[in-house]
Amino acid sequence: SLLFAMVRNGCLNYLKHISIVEKHRIEYLASIDGEERLYYTDFTFDADNKLLYDELQEQIKLVIGQLPDRCREVFLLSRFTHLKNREIADKLQISTTAVEKHISKALALFERHFKDKYPVDIYIMVLAWVIMNE
Numbered sequence: 001s002l003l004f005a006m007v008r009n010g011c012l013n014y015l016k017h018i019s020i021v022e023k024h025r026i027e028y029l030a031s032i033d034g035e036e037r038l039y040y041t042d043f044t045f046d047a048d049n050k051l052l053y054d055e056l057q058e059q060i061k062l063v064i065g066q067l068p069d070r071c072r073e074v075f076l077l078s079r080f081t082h083l084k085n086r087e088i089a090d091k092l093q094i095s096t097t098a099v100e101k102h103i104s105k106a107l108a109l110f111e112r113h114f115k116d117k118y119p120v121d122i123y124i125m126v127l128a129w130v131i132m133n134e
Helices: 003-028 033-040 049-068 067-081 086-092 096-116 120-132
Strands: none
Touching: 003 049, 033 120, 049 067, 067 086, 067 120
8 A cells, every 4th residue: 555655646746747847838838829829728737628638538438438347337336436445345245356356457448548549648647537536
């Protein structure tokens, strides 16, 4: 659990750093005119810029849809209903080890999907969101 906390905090610190850098970059781009500014605004990390946010939401739904039924059920109970592994195991009448394996399988699918399709910063942001929602 210590290693998990260290990795999670490292990811959060990285995301904070990126958001600060992006904020200053956006302020710079706002001061210049042209097509580059309009294109770049769509790819900021702020949820107010709906294009990237909506695309990521769709990709997350796509990955969840690719999970096997039981794996999807365990993952949704864990990440969206915020149940503990023991509670999920009791509810579904399976072992906590099985719950952990289903969650690991889901996280591996997220990792493969986003690692190949998106830049590292977006990949880390999505994985941090998926991991933090436990």
